[in-house]
Amino acid sequence: MRKRSDWASGFIFLLPLLFTLAVAFLYAFVRTVYFSFTDYNLFRITHFVGFDNYVQLFSDPRFMLALTHSLVFAAIVTASQTFFALLLAVVLNQKIRGLTFFRATYYVPCIASSVAITTVFVWLMNRRGTINWLLTAIGRNFPFVALGLAVVIAVQAIQVYWDRRHGLPARALDPVHLGIGLLAATVVTVMLAQFGVVRPYSMAEVAIPWFTTRQAFLGIPLPLLSIMMLNIWTTAPTMMILFLAGLQDVPRELYEVADLDGATPWQKLRYITVPAIRPVMFLVITLGLIGTLQMFDQAAITSGIAPLESVITLAYYVYWSLFGARTLPRVGMASAAALVLAVLTLVVVLLQRRVGFSERGWYS
Amino acid sequence: MRRILLSVLLVVLVCSVGLAQEKVIITLAGHSVDTPLMQDVLARFVVGKIPGVEVVWEPITEDYFAFAMRTLAAGTAPDILYLDVYWAREGAETGALAPLDQYIAQSKILHKEDLIPVLLDAFTFDGNLYAISKDFNSLVIYYNKDMFDAKGVPYPSADDTWLTFLEKIARVHNPPEWYGICLNADAARFLPFAFAAGMPFLKEDGSAPFDLAAAKYAADWFTIFQRLGIGVTSADIGFGWPGAAFVAEKAAVVIEGGWLMPPIRGENPTLNFGAAFLPEVWQGGPRGNYLFTVGYAMPVNPPSGRPDLVFKVIEILTSPEVQEYILKSGHAIPSRKALLGSPFFQQVDPFAQATKTVFEATALPGTVPFAFGAVGGGNYMTPVVEALTLIMQGEATVEEAMNAAAAKLNLALGLK
Known part of the structure; x- marks a missing residue:
């Protein structure tokens, strides 16, 4: 009797969530499945069309392009943001001066509006924008940078060789030697520049059309690549917070033992940190895959200036099918595309769980 | 004395509730960029002109076509919405927009003959007029x-x-x-x-x-x-x-x-x-x-439940006074023939x-x-x-x- 009342009270507590799920998810999902087999246009259904929408979908080059873009986007962005987030988290997990400031600074891109950040990025990456200006500056000053680097390497090598020859334990990247090398590099570069021995490289202004182009780099359209960079920059800090939380749980003793064994920072990361935070890694990758497969807002904003075919993703294709053509909304097609996206997301997450990181912790 | 006071208060309360209930709210949704102009126009020409009616401006920042289709399908469209010639045919095809012919036939302010013919044609489908052009433009x-x-x-x-x-x-x-x-x-x-x-x-x-x-x-x-x-x-x-x-x-x-x-x-x-x-x-x-032209349209079932009053607001918004004001403020060219000879153009x-x-x-x-x-x-x-x-x-x-x-x-x- 008591068990039954427990069950009832548990159910009552769950009811609000179940109701929300039933209305916002189950009902919407069933309707979407139904619409995907009809020619519904938001106002009326005139025909049950069977699998026509799905057949049309897979014969539409724009859909196939959106599918490819979404998969490439998800793979590259998830991998990159996970890597950078972990790197940031490990760095910010150290006891360094001004830790709170750095944590807050790195988190800023996450709390800013996606629309605002995308707009700023579009501005920075315009043909005569800051990014191209920076690339031009780097390109033109390359001879100075190369010369300085060569002097630093040469001076460092000489100093380390000298020390070791005299029995002193000099490290390859000894900071004091590095400082002397940098000083020498600055003096040599400035002098040679003054005498005109080294001159800026004469090159045309870099004018990469980051958004208004169909050019591709390694098969990825430049506009999509730009969105990828933007997305990694804005999402990595959120993932960093998750990693930071995970890192707090890694026992300090493990690192102390590793230090006693003479492990390098890389070995500690590879053999202690990463295995210890596997459940967080699973969460970060899963959230990353879901988020990137459903990326919409940045594609929508940049589609105003970039060719649609360069930025279209599956989520944006769904919207395009509804409102983009400026015909009565093709809800049937959009529903079919939305279901393909849902199934794809599920399959990719399950695949990742099977062959990549699972939620099972190191200790289990 | 206290009873009398309470009774008076009760009567005042009931009356004010009754009056408040009689007030008809008419929503007008347009492009957000029109906000300063439309708020100015509403304040100057609409407020207090139709007894018991309050017109509320709703600026739309999203894609207006998506907004219109979504709200028309859901039955939550505003009383007055913009109909762009760009997608006017689709708007008419929804069956959710009210033909305005019967209202314009009964109107004393707005007659089809007053409007520039090409602007009437732009919003006429199958013999029905679905919007009154508010202004027009070209390149x-x-x-x-x-x-x-x-x-x-x-x-x-x-x-x-x-x-x-x-x-x-x-x-x-x-x-x-x-x-x-x-x-x-x-x-x-x-x-x-x-x-x-x-x-x-x-x-x-x-x-x-x-x-x-x-x-x-x-x-x-x-x-x-x-x-x-x-x-x-x-x-x-x-x-x-x-x-x-x-x-x-x-x-x-x-x-x-x-x-x-x-x-x-x-x-x-x-x-x-x-x-x-x-x-x-x-x-x-x-x-x-x-x-390019945009017109004022009305859903078949406007949320105010008063299509007659909604049309009255459209009448005011396309009246010679409002159109002349908009013309002089340099925002758009009016859709009324009579204003094309305005001294403003000289x-x-x-x-x-x-x-x-x-x-x-x-x-x-x-x-x-x-x-x-x-x-x-x-x-x-x-x-x-x-x-x-x-x-x-x-x-x-x-x-x-x-x-x-x-x-x-x-x-x-x-x-x-």
Whole structure:
């Protein structure tokens, strides 16, 4: 009797969530499945069309392009943001001066509006924008940078060789030697520049059309690549917070033992940190895959200036099918595309769980 | 005494509740950029004019087409919504918009004869009128007089051909201070030139026309400014749209409509500018243009439940007084015939002159409504934008890009 009342009270507590799920998810999902087999246009259904929408979908080059873009986007962005987030988290997990400031600074891109950040990025990456200006500056000053680097390497090598020859334990990247090398590099570069021995490289202004182009780099359209960079920059800090939380749980003793064994920072990361935070890694990758497969807002904003075919993703294709053509909304097609996206997301997450990181912790 | 006081209070309360219930709220949803103007118009001309009615302005920042379709389908559309000629046919096809013929027939203020016929036709489908045009616009060449004077180049004029116009742009180009022309890969700007060159909307067999020689000729001309380095896109120089580059005096010429005047007036009111018709293909040859118009429409079941009062608000918003006020404030050209002879058009002020040019351009032969019939504007224009982008960036030849655009539209039309 008591068990039954427990069950009832548990159910009552769950009811609000179940109701929300039933209305916002189950009902919407069933309707979407139904619409995907009809020619519904938001106002009326005139025909049950069977699998026509799905057949049309897979014969539409724009859909196939959106599918490819979404998969490439998800793979590259998830991998990159996970890597950078972990790197940031490990760095910010150290006891360094001004830790709170750095944590807050790195988190800023996450709390800013996606629309605002995308707009700023579009501005920075315009043909005569800051990014191209920076690339031009780097390109033109390359001879100075190369010369300085060569002097630093040469001076460092000489100093380390000298020390070791005299029995002193000099490290390859000894900071004091590095400082002397940098000083020498600055003096040599400035002098040679003054005498005109080294001159800026004469090159045309870099004018990469980051958004208004169909050019591709390694098969990825430049506009999509730009969105990828933007997305990694804005999402990595959120993932960093998750990693930071995970890192707090890694026992300090493990690192102390590793230090006693003479492990390098890389070995500690590879053999202690990463295995210890596997459940967080699973969460970060899963959230990353879901988020990137459903990326919409940045594609929508940049589609105003970039060719649609360069930025279209599956989520944006769904919207395009509804409102983009400026015909009565093709809800049937959009529903079919939305279901393909849902199934794809599920399959990719399950695949990742099977062959990549699972939620099972190191200790289990 | 206390009882009497309580009774009086109760009566006052009941009366005020009753009065409050009688108040009819009419919602008017429009583009968010119209907010200052519409709030001004509502305050000046609507508040208190219809007893018991309060009109609430709802600025819409999202894609208006998506907003209209979504709310019409859900039955949550505002009492008055904008109907753009661009997708007016689709709006009418929803069956969720009320034909306004019966209301206009009974109206003492608004008669069909008062409105410019082409604007009535733009919103008439199957004999039913679905919106009252609030204003209209067309494209003109805006030019910065100071820049042309500085370079000693004659201003663009109605006599310009595509070639003379190109020559003027080349001569006025003065980077990095200013660029000859700021022109985006925009189908709404390109298509009037393509139509002027002889491209039909669709071929006789109903297929895409973009692979015709006329379309390629127009595409070649339209993109030559970027290819010669005498023109830029707004994204190239960090502006959201070409008009912003013109207002900031970074472009000597842009192709825009009357909507450019409020930003000039607001952000750079001393800008020394002029406006001219789009150039002719050749001397005395054809000239194209688009007629843009937006009207006030009403859903079949307006949320206020008072279609009669909703129409009264539309009557006021399209009345001669309001239209004259909007005209004088330089925002748009009114849809009433009577106002076309307004003394405003005779003023020498650059805003009045530009407004006059925009208006006169709509009456030129070759001006067609910015509408795409059953094809769908998105289906029609997206391949064109992609083709123009490729050509402008030098990533495809005119031939390749326009053939690809034709193939894409054919696919959307269900023709392989």
